[in-house]
Amino acid sequence: xxxxxxxxxxxxxxxxxxxxxxxxxxxxxxxxxxxxxxxxxxxxxxxxxxxxxxxxxxxxxxxxxxxxxxxxxxxxxxxxxxxxxxxxxxxxxxxxxxxxxxxxxxxxxxxxxxxxxxxxxxxxxxxxxxxxxxxxxxxxxxxxxxxxxxxxxxxxxxxxxxxxxxxxxxxxxxxxxxxxxxxxxxxxxxxxxxx
Ligand code: SAH
Ligand code: MG
Numbered sequence: 001x002x003x004x005x006x007x008x009x010x011x012x013x014x015x016x017x018x019x020x021x022x023x024x025x026x027x028x029x030x031x032x033x034x035x036x037x038x039x040x041x042x043x044x045x046x047x048x049x050x051x052x053x054x055x056x057x058x059x060x061x062x063x064x065x066x067x068x069x070x071x072x073x074x075x076x077x078x079x080x081x082x083x084x085x086x087x088x089x090x091x092x093x094x095x096x097x098x099x100x101x102x103x104x105x106x107x108x109x110x111x112x113x114x115x116x117x118x119x120x121x122x123x124x125x126x127x128x129x130x131x132x133x134x135x136x137x138x139x140x141x142x143x144x145x146x147x148x149x150x151x152x153x154x155x156x157x158x159x160x161x162x163x164x165x166x167x168x169x170x171x172x173x174x175x176x177x178x179x180x181x182x183x184x185x186x187x188x189x190x191x192x193x194x195x
Contacts (some may be wrong), residue, residue, distance in 0.1 A: 001056075004082055005119065007080060008049050017072065019049040020111070024092035024137060024184020031135070031189070032057045032107065041105040041127060043096045043120050044112030048089070054109075055085050062088055064105070066112075068095045104129045111137040115159055117166040121190075125176075133178070133191050139167055140186030 002176055009153050012019040020028065028050070032040070045067035055063050069072045073093045080089050092099055096112060097119070106129050108118045117136055128134060141163050148164065151157045170178040170188055180188040 001083070004079075005049075005052070008052075008079055011075075012049060017046050019022070019046055020053075020137060024187055027051050027181060027183045027187060028109070029053055029057050031133075032061070034086060035106075035133070037106040038062065039103075039105045039129075040107045040109060041101070041103075041124065042109045042111065043124065044110070044127065045076045045091060046072050047110075048079040048091075050109070050111065051076070051089050052079060052083050052085060055088050056083070059088075062090070063163060064090045064092065064101070064103075066092045066094060066096045066099055068093070078186060097123065103127060103134070106132050108132070108134045109137070110134065114138060114141065114166075115162045116132070117163070119175050121166075121169075128141040128192075131193065133189055135151050136166070136188040136190070138185045139159060139180065139188050140182070144192075 003093055032054060037144055040061065040063045042063060042065035045051055045065040049067045051063045055061050067076060073091065076091055080086055080091065104127055107142040108124050109130055110117055112120065121134060125134065141160060148157065151160060170190060175192060177193050178188045181187045181189065
């Protein structure tokens with residue numbers, strides 16, 4: 001199993017698939033263990049790496065994960081089959097904004113297009129259990145969020161500004177409180193203030 005995971009990590013590196021960094025995924029899987037999380041919704045499957053890692057935490061865990069890129073979705077199916085996790089990981093091939101889910105989850109993990117984090121958060125908080133957690137990855141965006149003025153590319157600057165706006169949105173949120181962890185590429189954990 002370790003060897004298969006290493007293969008996925010190597011594939012991701014070679015093909016520039018932005019899977020979670022080691023420190024971040026370790027934080028995430030520990031969090032799932034410590035908070036007895038059993039149902040997870042992930043936005044942004046890529047090739048299934050984090051979904052597999054999360055499902056492997058406990059045999060009772062069920063993951064639903066959404067991916068809009070066809071090639072990555074196909075890769076994810078294969079990887080999930082390798083781990084025989086197809087009965088515990090449900091893959092949805094779609095843009096997350098077109099998906100309607102009626103279920104509620106213990107955790108929602110946002111790891112997709114960074115410019116749209118706030119929209120993901122607002123849409124999918126409706127699918128969060130009362131005492132659930134919304135986890136957002138890449139809030140430091142490779143350290144760039146602190147160097148906004150020095151970024152020359154207009155597109156990159158605009159993206160970094162959006163991430164910073166999302167952090168402000170979380171900091172000033174009336175309904176949710178967020179703790180920011182400086183692990184991996186920066187992880188935020190949000191929960192309802194009365195939850
Ligand atoms: N969670 C994965 C990495 C995800 S990378 C891991 O750690 O293993 C981000 C992925 O989100 C990309 O594959 C991208 O295609 C997908 N994505 C971005 N915006 C999306 C959207 N609106 N709906 C569905 N998938 C999206
Ligand atoms: Mg990420």
